[in-house]
Amino acid sequence: MNNTTTAWVDEIWRRGLRPDVRLSVSEWADRYRTLAGKTASEPGPWRTDRTPYLREVMNAMSAGSPYQRVVLMAGAQLGKTEAALNLVGSVIHHTPGPLMIVLPTVETAKRWSRQRLDPLVDARPLRGLVKDPRSRDSGNTVLSKEFPGGLAVVTGANSAVGLRSMPARFLVMDEVDGFPADADNEGDPVDLAVQRTVTFGARRKIILVSTPTVAGLSRIEAAYLESDQRKFWVPCPACGVFQVLKWSQVQWPEGNPQGAAYVCEHCGTIHDNAAKAWMLPRGEWRAEAEGDGTTAGFWISSLYSPPGWLSWGEIATDFVKARSNPIRLKTWTNTKLAETWQERGEAPEWExxxxxxxxxxxxxxxxxxLVLTAGVDVQKDRLEVEVVAWGRGLESWSVVYEVLMGPSTGPEVWRDLDRLLGATFETEAGGALSVSRLAVDTGYETQTVYSWARRHGARLVMPVKGSDTVAVPVGAASPVDVTSGGHSLRRGLRVWPVGVGLLKRQLYGWLRLVRDGDAPPPAGYCHFPEYDAEFFKMLTAEELVKRTNRAGYPKLEWQKMRARNEALDCRVYATAAALALGLDRWPETRWAEVEEAQRDLMLSPPLPPAQRSPAAAVMATPPAREAGTPGPARAVSPATVRSRWMSGG
Structure with a gap:
């Protein structure tokens, strides 16, 4: 043996001679844990007093506690992951045994291991217990850490092989609401992981940590409801009455959410964020249910985040930014209030x-x-297109809805789309706008769509692939192969994944918005011209329903209520194009620049008839109906008999 190995064996032998001292997880953390500067906002010795609400949570995780399962449903900026890391550290150092840590995916597991676990085991007192990964047979890899008396395995919930890797006395599952419904078609990953603990009986520790997601589908909410359902009560500095912090009691001056304060629901005293320094150490957990005696459940929102971390003003500011956008409001509700989101998947009334x-x-x-985008839905015998104008706060106006008739395999219908893409649209103020970006669906006639999009370039046309499983409204574009005559083309193309389920929920939220008299419309409000009834039936043709998958677990999916839903798809794609342009993130200065550019156009001479929007010519044409035309009556464009404009009915 070399000197390093000899020293390591000697240290383990000396530790074996010392009598065991039974420490709770919080006591271990206060005595031994050091937060690394590269991973912690407040590096240095761990102090549970900084997050006093975590003391009881960590004590319930301890090997000596009577609970087999601990559930923590919590908001952001509360230290919940650090509490789980304290358990990991105490197991490696103090109560060794087989330990499994599960993250949503294998990739997130690798990232978590490098960013969170490695700094923990590299610091004292764990340094040396897990050998240097550079040494031969160290037992220290990204997803596996050997230590005297135990083994820590990190895996992803999407890997059934990883979940079956070994028995585990200690099981830590972080962000369980991000777990897939099924792991490699072998069942629910939580159930698979829990099965690895059964041989340890009452000595096992199962830790579930997460922010919640959707009501009825949230794993962490379901586990919390099976527990004794504890909430953290804090006293009012003025009247001393204990209460659970509620969002309804957070108030701020008009137009100044950063100045938000908390109003005691008993005496009405207003407290600023600094009051939490007095309230939190005096708080206590109170159970609201009996539970089964083996599960301790804890719920806490970001309103309890310690001073210096996340203030009430920051939470209120985030709310003001998110309240008009259902997708952002859902995230805010989950991560800040630690509450599940009640999906409203029913379609708005088309009438x-x-x-x-x-x-x-x-x-x-x-x-x-101020900005135009377009969405295109590709069908066998036609293309359907909506051009949408966007303004501040993603307020939108449908400019035109057109059906371009003709086989999508032939060139004629794509030439019609070329014409529409190159058209200019007059503005009410006297300027002119053209489409800044067009999103076209690639689910049908894929290679034809690819070839057409490639001719126009990525800055103007974005091919999209819709999916209900995409976790963001618009993902990062990825390259695909474009073929022609069976041969790959030299210059490729990038396709954008689009979370159509998320965008439909956002759109339905916008469609439910109501104007308050003559007041300006709320952000996200949708305006429509005098289209006929069929357009609005198509726009509201789907609803979100709960179904049970093959494994018996609930899931939400979109279901057609009517045969025609092209208007809904077109609006979703046009919205994706707007988000890809970053319109939801534009500051006021950017909107002002675009508005000023429009004023400059107003000073230019009027457009000649040949360059005006084709819609202007169509508007002067009386409505007509032809046999075989899908959908409602549409005006015939003089530019081409294959084109059908949506007209008022």
């Missing part, structure tokens, strides 16, 4: 949308619309 139509001309951009 109400039809009744609130506005009288602006089809094909003209109303005042307030």
């Amino acid at each position: 109400r949308l039809f009744e609130r139509r506005e009288s602006y001309p089809i094909g003209r951009v109303p005042r307030g619309g």
